[in-house]
Amino acid sequence: MVSPHFPPDSSAATHRLRLLAPHLLEFGWRPTIVTVDPRYYEGRLEPALLATVPDSVQVVRVRAWSANWTRRLRFGDLGLRAYSGLWRTCRELVRCERFDCFFVTIFPSYPALLGPMVKRVGRMPFVLDYQDPWVGSWGSSTGPGSGGKPDLKSRLSRAVAARLEPIAVRAADAITSVSAGTYEALRGRIPEARSKPCVPLPMGGEPLDFDLIRSRPPGNSVFDSHDGKFHLSYVGTLLPNGIETLRSLLKALALLKVREPLMFSTLRVHFVGTSNQSVGRMEERVLPEARALGVAEVIDEIPARVDYFDALDVLVRSDAVLLLGSSERHYTASKLYPAILSRRPLVAMYHNESSVVAILGRAARPPSVRLITYDDSNRAESRVEAVYAELRSMLDAPIYDPADVRQSVLEEYSARSIAGRLASLFDDLCATQ
Numbered sequence: 001m002v003s004p005h006f007p008p009d010s011s012a013a014t015h016r017l018r019l020l021a022p023h024l025l026e027f028g029w030r031p032t033i034v035t036v037d038p039r040y041y042e043g044r045l046e047p048a049l050l051a052t053v054p055d056s057v058q059v060v061r062v063r064a065w066s067a068n069w070t071r072r073l074r075f076g077d078l079g080l081r082a083y084s085g086l087w088r089t090c091r092e093l094v095r096c097e098r099f100d101c102f103f104v105t106i107f108p109s110y111p112a113l114l115g116p117m118v119k120r121v122g123r124m125p126f127v128l129d130y131q132d133p134w135v136g137s138w139g140s141s142t143g144p145g146s147g148g149k150p151d152l153k154s155r156l157s158r159a160v161a162a163r164l165e166p167i168a169v170r171a172a173d174a175i176t177s178v179s180a181g182t183y184e185a186l187r188g189r190i191p192e193a194r195s196k197p198c199v200p201l202p203m204g205g206e207p208l209d210f211d212l213i214r215s216r217p218p219g220n221s222v223f224d225s226h227d228g229k230f231h232l233s234y235v236g237t238l239l240p241n242g243i244e245t246l247r248s249l250l251k252a253l254a255l256l257k258v259r260e261p262l263m264f265s266t267l268r269v270h271f272v273g274t275s276n277q278s279v280g281r282m283e284e285r286v287l288p289e290a291r292a293l294g295v296a297e298v299i300d301e302i303p304a305r306v307d308y309f310d311a312l313d314v315l316v317r318s319d320a321v322l323l324l325g326s327s328e329r330h331y332t333a334s335k336l337y338p339a340i341l342s343r344r345p346l347v348a349m350y351h352n353e354s355s356v357v358a359i360l361g362r363a364a365r366p367p368s369v370r371l372i373t374y375d376d377s378n379r380a381e382s383r384v385e386a387v388y389a390e391l392r393s394m395l396d397a398p399i400y401d402p403a404d405v406r407q408s409v410l411e412e413y414s415a416r417s418i419a420g421r422l423a424s425l426f427d428d429l430c431a432t433q
Helices: 012-027 047-052 067-073 083-096 110-122 152-171 180-189 191-195 207-214 240-259 261-265 287-292 308-317 336-341 355-363 380-396 407-412 415-431
Strands: 032-036 058-062 102-106 126-130 174-177 198-200 230-235 267-277 299-304 320-324 346-351 369-374
Touching: 012 032, 012 047, 012 102, 012 415, 032 083, 047 308, 058 083, 083 110, 102 110, 110 126, 110 152, 126 152, 126 180, 126 415, 152 180, 152 191, 174 180, 174 415, 180 191, 180 198, 198 415, 207 308, 207 336, 230 308, 240 261, 240 267, 240 287, 240 320, 240 346, 240 380, 261 267, 261 380, 267 308, 287 299, 308 336, 320 336, 336 346, 336 355, 346 355, 346 380, 355 369, 355 407, 369 380
Parallel strands: 032 058, 102 126, 126 174, 174 198, 230 267, 230 320, 267 299, 320 346, 346 369
Antiparallel strands: none
16 A cells, blocks of 8 residues: 555645554455655654554555755655655565555555556556545646636646546556545546446544543643633635635624624634645635635634644534535545544535535534535525524534434444445455456
8 A cells, every 4th residue: 555645744645544554454454555754754743643553554664855855846746756766665565475456545646657567566456546636626727826826837737647647547446535526527537437446435534533632631722712712613724616615604704793793702713724734835825815804803824734633632622613615526525524523513514516515414413513505506605694694503502412423324434434445345356356
């Protein structure tokens, strides 16, 4: 199983295999993780994550080119920097030992191209896993340019991705992805994908992570939970395609300020880790919008990504949790399951075709979980009054009742359950070899 990001790396991509690999042994599969030596990560390390990886998971570390000099060549992508090291190590492993399956998760995306080569050397099925689309809106409608628009580099990156993705997809024996929408879009781009088994594997959640958090001394570095304020927290990246949804929330807050000024004054809305970066220059994404709409006094934004366990701590200490979706239909949130497992009242706003809507519809109900949806005709900013109504109701009576959450449904999205689905796919592929 190849994932350049793995503990103690603290980036979002590290959690795909961190969550899946420990449970595979229970289903008859012994994973070997090929990843990058921590010396070559650019982001902050979180050593506490290592404790969540049991000794039964074999981890092989590889070298990568130093970002200190690749940045001079205008690239820092870990998948590119580690590509040669990943290839050499995978090749030697399959030459020295028999493996039954080869699994690559993206992002970063370039290691997907290892699939055809390792499959050929090891003579085993290859599974390509999508945490995000390889070819999506980045470089087309969104990018790092002014106002979240594409620039030349993002357009070139997308053009290269469009050429390379079919090579990996054609070699894959199966496709897995965090949502069905992700692989359906892939089938639309690459006809060869339509004939391959495709299995949705949501990110899922690990209840043991929350047991660890709740055993820690109370408190966090983001807010004082005893200051008499109502703390509503959003933890995670705010993508360019999510700005319209954000504006809907902020406009609802502006209504609250006018109609219920006392209630508004007691509220604090925290946005933590909005840039998805832990080092380097990070721009605020929420506060400029909040200032323009006149509600900045209740907004607190920390653009820098915080450590995983610190992020969970913010969730469990909040009075309520906020989830905001994107204008993209396929969008699914890796933060959905931690938000539910935090056992806090939840307000969520998503496109009606997002998998989050279907999952929340099955797993939870009001008033513990309040869901506002929109679609292509009734866009997010048309739902301001609905957002206002749900916010006001929640602030008036912030209720979390365990009976509102269907534990049997939630178990379907646990890391253990999702690992079981992946193991079944491995079983099926090996049975046909």
